[in-house]
Every structure is written in structure tokens, then in C-alpha cells.
Amino acid sequence: MTAIREKAYGIWQRHSWQDYYRYMKHTGLGLHALGLKRGENIGIITNNVPEWLFSELGCQSVGGISLNLFTSSIAEELYHSLSRIKVSYVIAQDQEQVDKLLGVQEKLSHVRRVIYIDPTGMRTYRDNPWLLSFSDLLGLGENLDQQKPDLFFTELQKGRRDNVAIMIQTSGTTGISKLAMLSHRNITEMASKWIETLPNPFGSNWISVSPPAWIVDQMWGVGVALLGGMSMNFPEMPDTVTEDFREIGPSFIITSSRFWEDLASRIMVKMNDAGVIKRGLFDISTKIGRKVVELQSKKETVPGYLRLVHRIASIAIYRPLLDRIGCGGFQSAFTGGHPISPDVILFFRAIGLNLKQCYGLTESGGIFQVQPDGEIKLESVGKPLPR
Known part of the structure; x- marks a missing residue:
């Protein structure tokens, strides 16, 4: 394996x-x-x-x-x-x-x-x-x-589990960056809580795109990937990430808000350069997707006709687009590290990508708050992981 x-x-x-x-x-x-x-x-x-x-x-x-x-x-x-x-x-x-x-x-x-x-x-x-x-x-x-x-x-x-395993730099938002000392227990406990929230992580693909010096890749690349039996994938270089996504078909990813903002911007630029018919179909399908996501976030019933056209848009527009940008295999995608515009979250969820916000601290061992599936609010970082 x-x-x-x-x-x-x-x-x-x-x-x-x-x-x-x-x-x-x-x-x-x-x-x-x-x-x-x-x-x-x-x-x-x-x-x-x-x-x-x-x-x-x-x-x-x-x-x-x-x-x-x-x-x-x-x-x-x-x-x-x-x-x-x-x-x-x-x-x-x-x-x-x-x-x-x-x-x-x-x-x-x-x-x-x-x-x-x-x-x-x-x-x-x-x-x-x-x-x-x-x-x-x-x-x-x-x-x-x-x-x-x-x-x-x-x-x-x-x-011993309580021995210090790693030191990692904090973000330094309030002054000079400090060093957080995390034990083996800190890493494995946080990883085990994440695994409880994931659907069948064993054998899934994780792709490493965040710097190893960031707590996210420590928590997932070391903790979750090992404890969950996931395969680690390393792209050749930042410029080939989208192509590598398509080849590997990763199941999960956590990366910064800037990554998602840049990806959304590139998609919009390409669609603006597309022909009239393609651009029109894209605009209509994203409006349909946005309406569905907004209703779901308010826990309101999605009308039958809207579910039908959303299903058609998913097959004809969303899936080919997600495959094109290498995100078709994602079960879940997470954004953290910096605030992200709700419009970016709405855009990706509208085209069928299960993008969710999460929140954590270096000193706490990583991300401890995440949006559960079915409880997505565009301006929320969700609920604490299970204790």
C-alpha cells in the first residue's frame, strides 16, 4: 500500500x-x-x-x-x-x-x-x-x-507521550513570534478528534501544499495522515498543484484562504474569456448553486424544481469544472489561517465543492473548530471538535 x-x-x-x-x-x-x-x-x-x-x-x-x-x-x-x-x-x-x-x-x-x-x-x-x-x-x-x-x-x-515532540512558531500577530512546545499527546489527541469527523479516512489521499512550518501540515501531515492511514502526496512545485490535483484526486485538503481566493479569481478570469454560450451557462448555473446554498445554510426547504435544475447543472457544469481544476475528488476541503470572504465560500459551495471554514491556534495543537456537514454558515467557523 x-x-x-x-x-x-x-x-x-x-x-x-x-x-x-x-x-x-x-x-x-x-x-x-x-x-x-x-x-x-x-x-x-x-x-x-x-x-x-x-x-x-x-x-x-x-x-x-x-x-x-x-x-x-x-x-x-x-x-x-x-x-x-x-x-x-x-x-x-x-x-x-x-x-x-x-x-x-x-x-x-x-x-x-x-x-x-x-x-x-x-x-x-x-x-x-x-x-x-x-x-x-x-x-x-x-x-x-x-x-x-x-x-x-x-x-x-x-x-513518553508527554515528551515535547515539536516546537513550532506562532503567527506573531501580537508581537515577536514565539515557540509553542507541543507533546506527542497534543498531536495524537488532536489527530484522533479530526479522524472522528472524517468519512473513512483510511487509504484516502492527502496532498501537502502548506509549508511544513505551519501547524496545519504538522497536524494533518504528521498526525491525521499517520493515525488515519492516509497516503501523503507531495506536488512537484506550487505551479503544478492544479495539475497534480487532477492526477492524484486527493480526498481532503486544508490550505490558506489565499489559495481559495486565487483559485476563484483564476476561474472567473477564464470564464470571462470564454465564449458567450459557455459564459452564459456558467453564470446561470452559479446563480442556481448560490440560491441552493443560501437556502441550505438557512435550513430552508429547497423547492423541487430548484433541486432538479441544480442536479442538471451539477452534471453538465459543476463536475466538469471541478475535474478541470483538480478538485473533483474532494470529500471535504477546508480553509483556515486567515479570514476569507463569505463570497468565496459561497462561490465554491455553489459549484459543488464542499469547502468549509475552520479555526485553530498553534498553541492548541492545530485546528479545533470546524463546520460539520449539513450545518454550514458562511460567516461561521463551526463547532468545536468532539472531546
Whole structure:
């Protein structure tokens, strides 16, 4: 069964659950071989790639604590975050992130090694003893596993549910961003509550489009996906997300309001450029959909004739459109992180996408309030998750 899919050079690479476990195990043992001690911190500066999961879970398995940082951070921001908690090791995505760290290396005396994932452009860096490739890290872990086959389980069993698992940056809306400390219990409890609200998550597809440094991808990519047995999917790049949606057919997605606002804007621009007939049919069908959604949100009865024309519009207009933008397979889609216009929610629900608002806090372990199906109010974030 597929645990992870990653698109590279236009081809989806698949990893089984056994592969997932092996890479995670060897990453953790590799860090242990380098000298990572229980309770020490590692920094992770990556894109949405499988190595993020291998690094985070591998580190936690041998007693480390992970801190994910945004790849868009400048060198001084990385220095500030890494030095606050005296990070011992850093997993960096590529040459760009390595160059930022090299620029502040003198101030990062507590960082013993920097491990880079993408070797592109790194050939001239190989003589730098501070740097190590991710493939070499896996090799260290594999060798240690062969020498001490029981070591990983021994370290794993030392962990406790209330140990700190991750540190994650808060939004910083009221001042300087702080670091929230979340335990393994925080993550698994929040994930289990979400799973109670989802229809048959096992084997479903989750697509990772939000930064790993955001609490949403921590809660879902690490918590819900693992606890619910969901397949993780990593797009090749932000520009290919819509195409990747169509190829994968994800079942669930949570992303920021900006994503949905941009998608709605692109749809409207394309429809305005369409022919008169297509544009007219689209306008009529969205008016029908909006009327149905408005009645449903007020819990009023939808007249029979309106249900009929809405059904016809769904088959003729909505479904082809949703398939075109890669959203035809969504059971539920969620928006959070920033306020979103009710008009955007209304638009997507009118064309048949089950888009719902949710609300949460980094300090609380993620999203704890969501709109249940059948109880959608356009200007509400819904109800708390079950206790």
C-alpha cells in the first residue's frame, strides 16, 4: 500500500509504508550516530518533501525535538530561531538554505552539522566538514542499524507521550513570534478528534501544499495522515498543484484562504474569456448553486424544481469544472489561517465543492473548530471538535 507519493520530473514516485519506516528509522539512527542526544533540538528547513517527514519522525524516535522553519526566512531570521533553542543539527533543503546558514555560521557555534537534502549545486561544498548530504546521513543510520539492530527500538521505547515532540512558531500577530512546545499527546489527541469527523479516512489521499512550518501540515501531515492511514502526496512545485490535483484526486485538503481566493479569481478570469454560450451557462448555473446554498445554510426547504435544475447543472457544469481544476475528488476541503470572504465560500459551495471554514491556534495543537456537514454558515467557523 502506498504511504507517500512525490512528483519529480513529471513522474510520481511511490513509497510503501515499509519504505517510509525504513527511511525514517535510518534518518533517526543517522542523527544518533552523529551524536544527537535525547532532548536536543534539530532545525528543519525544507519544502513539502518526504525528507521532511523522515527527518521529523526520525529525530523524535531517538528522543530529539524538531523545529520546522520557513524556507522563505532570511539568514538573520534563521539565526534568531535556531539560536533561541540552541539547535544542534539542521536539515536544509538545498544550496539556497545552506548558503543562508553559511552566512551566519560564526554565530551558530551550537550547530554541529548541517545536512542538505538536494545535492544540486553542492559539489564545491563537499570539503566543508560542517556539511553532510542526506544520503550520507541515511548511510550512517543504515550502518548503525546493522551493527546494533535493537538500538532503534530501545531508543523508541524511552519516549513518553508527554515528551515535547515539536516546537513550532506562532503567527506573531501580537508581537515577536514565539515557540509553542507541543507533546506527542497534543498531536495524537488532536489527530484522533479530526479522524472522528472524517468519512473513512483510511487509504484516502492527502496532498501537502502548506509549508511544513505551519501547524496545519504538522497536524494533518504528521498526525491525521499517520493515525488515519492516509497516503501523503507531495506536488512537484506550487505551479503544478492544479495539475497534480487532477492526477492524484486527493480526498481532503486544508490550505490558506489565499489559495481559495486565487483559485476563484483564476476561474472567473477564464470564464470571462470564454465564449458567450459557455459564459452564459456558467453564470446561470452559479446563480442556481448560490440560491441552493443560501437556502441550505438557512435550513430552508429547497423547492423541487430548484433541486432538479441544480442536479442538471451539477452534471453538465459543476463536475466538469471541478475535474478541470483538480478538485473533483474532494470529500471535504477546508480553509483556515486567515479570514476569507463569505463570497468565496459561497462561490465554491455553489459549484459543488464542499469547502468549509475552520479555526485553530498553534498553541492548541492545530485546528479545533470546524463546520460539520449539513450545518454550514458562511460567516461561521463551526463547532468545536468532539472531546
